[in-house]
Amino acid sequence: MDTQKIKIAVDAIVFGYRNNCLYVLLIKQKYGPLKNTWVLPGGFVKSDEALSDAVKRELKEEAGIEVNYLEQLYTFGDDIHRDPRFRVVSVAYFALADPAKFDLRADTDAEDAQWFPLSDIPKLGYDHASIIQVAHQRLKSKLSYQPIGFDLLEKEFLFSELENLYCTILESDIDRRNFRKKILSFGIVDETAKMSAQSAGRPGKLFRFNKKKYNALERNGFHFEINLRK
Amino acid sequence: MDTQKIKIAVDAIVFGYRNNCLYVLLIKQKYGPLKNTWVLPGGFVKSDEALSDAVKRELKEEAGIEVNYLEQLYTFGDDIHRDPRFRVVSVAYFALADPAKFDLRADTDAEDAQWFPLSDIPKLGYDHASIIQVAHQRLKSKLSYQPIGFDLLEKEFLFSELENLYCTILESDIDRRNFRKKILSFGIVDETAKMSAQSAGRPGKLFRFNKKKYNALERNGFHFEINLRK
């Protein structure tokens, strides 16, 4: 075969959630043709490095963050000119970070790193805006059939926070009673003894996602599902 | 950045279904370190070629086949030594072919091309056996929430064929009445005037998947779903 002139990159779409608002992590490029442009964290894969290690490395180098949840999203390689310099195929990863990870430090490899509300993303370089669309779609659909919402919340959370997360991300209303009944019926969240240090209103119990129970149930054919009507 | 020494390949897992049996398309390598070994069809991506075009090209070159359905499956690039020669990242595609496509001609680039029952796959090169596992999983889960079963059948089919396809692939029993009721209730299959040229028993009506209706419904929030109990 002739010499292949294609480079492989990884990119990460990291979602965070705070104050009823969904955020995406972006970095401002320090070098290259898009210096000072906001883009998704990511970069080229080293020749002896696993793809998933490359993403984790870039996230650390560019934003000083470690994520809760990471899965491959899609490989973007049909548009030959998505990078103006040369052919780049990018393996995009979908990631979730909880509020404890909201502190960023733009590290060696980025000029800046910041969370942007999904509804207010600046103009991005490359095809990153459309990659975010794909990731957002994935987030919405996964939320209804996998318990990934918990990875966007603190370890201990109020039911109302979980409710709001679902409402916000799925842009949908919830019947609080039915929602609570449903989630509790799964038996995958444990009630803690603690109460929230509330700001207003009656204090609420704090809950905690029990991943072990979930995994056990899943092995027995249990299927998590939250359907919210439009 | 240093010079990256990674090659990009595509591989295709093409499923076919005939006589209550699920098949996978394999080719026997003509060149290279695994000459005469069975592997998935696939090969290196050209520098100016879209990934999806590369798969289609390889399928034509190696097996003379055009598929009904093609989607990206997963990118295998965590195992650095999955190819013994050098680092290869492979973007795997999931494909479906209907019985009309069962005739293959091993073309220029393969020594041989054949359908193998999924239950009787020979020893494969590289990590292709595990790629097939991932694809098989995808097939099983997609079958229950997307109408892809139709892409494995002839254009006009008997209800019993659809039933058997679901039973076989999902390894599950079906209540024929309930299954028919469900599928018909969606309004996405049309009854034709024709009857099957049967081998034995009462002749059955032939049906046809109405993709236009399905797409229209989907845009209005319709959600295909077939759940078979274990």
Next chain:
DNA sequence: TCAAAAGTGTTGAGTTTACACCCATGC
């Protein structure tokens, strides 16, 4: 005592499951 958020059951509608017999054809 008021504002704010947490907590809590019941009923009707709709969906899903279970189940068995007759029909049309070729041999």
Next chain:
DNA sequence: GCATGGGTGTAAACTCAACACTTTTGA
């Protein structure tokens, strides 16, 4: 006339959706 596969309805069980008032706390 028999073997083979095609075609069909109903009732019970279950799941989902709709709905509103009381409780606890801080200010």
